[in-house]
Amino acid sequence: MELEDRINIRHIVCRANKTLCFNETKPDAINRLTGVQPTPIEVFVEDDLAATIVKKVAAKLRIAKYTSVRRYGAATNCFTTVGGLLLGGETCDNSLFVLDGDVYRTPEAKVTAVDRVLTGHDENVLQAKSIAISIIKQFILPDAVQPEKYLHSLLINMMETDNDEFNEIIEVAAEIIAVDNDHKFISDIIHRLGWERAIGLSKIIDLAATSSDWDNYVSEVYAWLSSKKYNMREELAVA
Structure with missing residues (x-):
């Protein structure tokens, strides 16, 4: 697997009445080889209710088995968590941070909150701020409704x-x-x-x-998770 950038790897899978060939090493291939189910998608949420909602959305996209959900607690911790991961060198390419949607509702509010935890003006901090804003999403709630x-x-x-x-x-x-x-x-x-x-x-x-009204409520989370689906699910190799 360490030579994947230099050699052409194929995964042959036997299924009922047919044999399949996959051309990428995705989570299911790792599971077949090791017995361990990778969950490369990480979603951080406020509480168990939000975690259940995220799992429901992931299940609809058929990527629940690739998705882990963690809780960060109060909404303000969202910005501390994402800031700490980015400053610690994490790329957060497959990380999503979800707000309940009752606070920090506007882009301006999110930027202000990010600025409080990611201070300074050097290139690394500015890049971290940009990434943070792009991976913080929310559920869509009416004004002043929990x-x-x-x-x-x-x-x-x-x-x-x-x-x-x-x-x-x-x-x-x-x-x-x-x-x-x-x-x-x-x-x-x-x-x-x-x-x-x-x-x-x-x-x-x-x-x-x-x-x-459900689709609108979860639209931001659905769109982000949907963008990750192709990189998670196996596609048949081209003959």
């Missing part, structure tokens, strides 16, 4: 489906009118239905993703 409240609004505006489990989620969501903390718009649904949090988030996001 993520949980927005997702709740998607649920209660849905019509009944042919999936009874989805219908119960919609029914429970509609019964939640006011909460003392916007996070409870989602956590109360999970609590009332008696789910473990990870399972509950997955089910709720599966339903929310059927909304007509």
Whole structure:
């Protein structure tokens, strides 16, 4: 593999009733050779809700197995994290930093936040600032609306489906009118239905993703992940 820039490598794969030939060493080839599944795409998010959303988007693109999701906590940590990685020599070619979309909404706000952690005017810092801005994306929320409240609004505006489990989620969501903390718009649904949090988030996001407003909500993340798909998935070699 170290000679890949000097020799022509092909991967022969036996499948049912056919043999395939791939002309690039992509993550699936490494998995077949080593038994280890590489996850070259790294996505950094605020919390477990955002992580579930990113995994849903990656799954739609069929690149979930190549994608790892990590949490950085409060939104302000996004800029500290990306700045630290870039100043530490990381290229961040396959790294994405996702904001929930309720703060640092404008390009100007993001630039100001980046400037606070990447100071100076030498070429390396200026290049790091440019890269940082290009890999910080966000979910698209209405003004002054928290993520949980927005997702709740998607649920209660849905019509009944042919999936009874989805219908119960919609029914429970509609019964939640006011909460003392916007996070409870989602956590109360999970609590009332008696789910473990990870399972509950997955089910709720599966339903929310059927909304007509979903594609716009995740559009920036979808576009970035989509741009990485070709470099992850294997294509048949040209004869």
